[in-house]
Amino acid sequence: MKISNNLIGILNFLTLILSIPILLTGIWLHKQATSECERFLEKPIIILGVFLLIVSLMGFIGGCCRVTWLLWFYLFFMFLLIVVLFVFTIFAFVVANKGAGESLSNKGYKEYRLGDYSNWLQKRVNDNGNWNRIKSCLQSGKLCIDFHSQFLNDTADKFYLQHLNALQSGCCKPSNDCGFTYQNPTNWTMPAGGTYTNPDCDTWTNDPKVLCFNCKSCKAGLLDNLKTNWKKVAVVNIIFLIFLIIVYSIGCCAFRNNRRDGWKRY
Structure with missing residues (x-):
């Protein structure tokens, strides 16, 4: 043979x-x-x-x-x-x-904007059916529960210097644009009667089951993570x-x- x-x-x-x-x-x-x-x-x-x-x-x-x-x-x-x-x-x-996190002054983590990523990827996560499945997956994976436990004892100054990954930064905390006051990693005090240019600020809630899973920053964090894995x-x-x-x-x-x-x- x-x-x-x-x-x-x-x-x-x-x-x-x-x-x-x-x-x-x-x-x-x-x-x-x-x-x-x-x-x-x-x-x-x-x-x-x-x-x-x-x-x-x-x-x-x-x-x-x-x-x-x-x-x-x-x-x-x-x-x-x-x-x-x-x-x-x-x-x-x-x-x-295409797409990258935005570095912030005096912060160890980056923030992520949905518009920075390719239009094809944006369309996939902006589809409600797709996003609901992805969100369910992220929630069942205890992404923000582990995030809360990991940084629970941090003071505000220490938390701001943490190197968060894209999903933690986008889904588990409010955007830096909102100016919320840190209480613990998933609990932030919102100014009374505040108006925001970033719609994610109105979307954020301290409810541990919701947090910023409906925010554009969460979708952007997922795309940044996906982009790295695809490479x-x-x-x-x-x-x-x-x-x-x-x-x-x-x-x-x-x-x-x-x-x-x-x-x-x-």
Whole structure:
């Protein structure tokens, strides 16, 4: 048996083994999901697991058993995957290139403005259906509960010097524009009869279940966090693309071997 056929068989056998725990994780989430966040994850994980299972079976059988038509389908799906990953990587770099936090004088944290980020991302979070699901996920993750516990004993001066992440700054405290008086990380005194240029100031409430989860700053904090993660994913995708192209090339060699052996039989 040709070396390329052996390599394709081994690589797809390993992928086949990897697909099983991914698929089982998706099924487990489907049965055990209790929050919107978990329900949001279950479908992509199940789809990924099924895709890897089917494609790796095609590659394994097509390469090791010399089934040419299965190997052809395997190469077709691999080509589609390479194209999709390439397009997504370019898209992620373009979308994640815009937007950054605003540094504040005498503050350790930054503030985030929704208008600073790409229009495509803004449309996604401004959709009420999308945002309600995201907000439910953030709340079930106890983002601001942990934030409150972490900085509860801080004085105002100490709190202002803390290096908060984008979600903490955008969702768990009011904007610096509001001029509210600090009591504790999630409890601020609002001036009586105050008028604000920033609409987030009217949206803020000390209710621990609400806080600033309906603020534009919370959406901006999410987008900043998403932007950072997308850049990391894009870098990983580049490495994965190189690996896929190498595997695809080996698969092409195996396909050519299968066809050559088929011709020899006749």
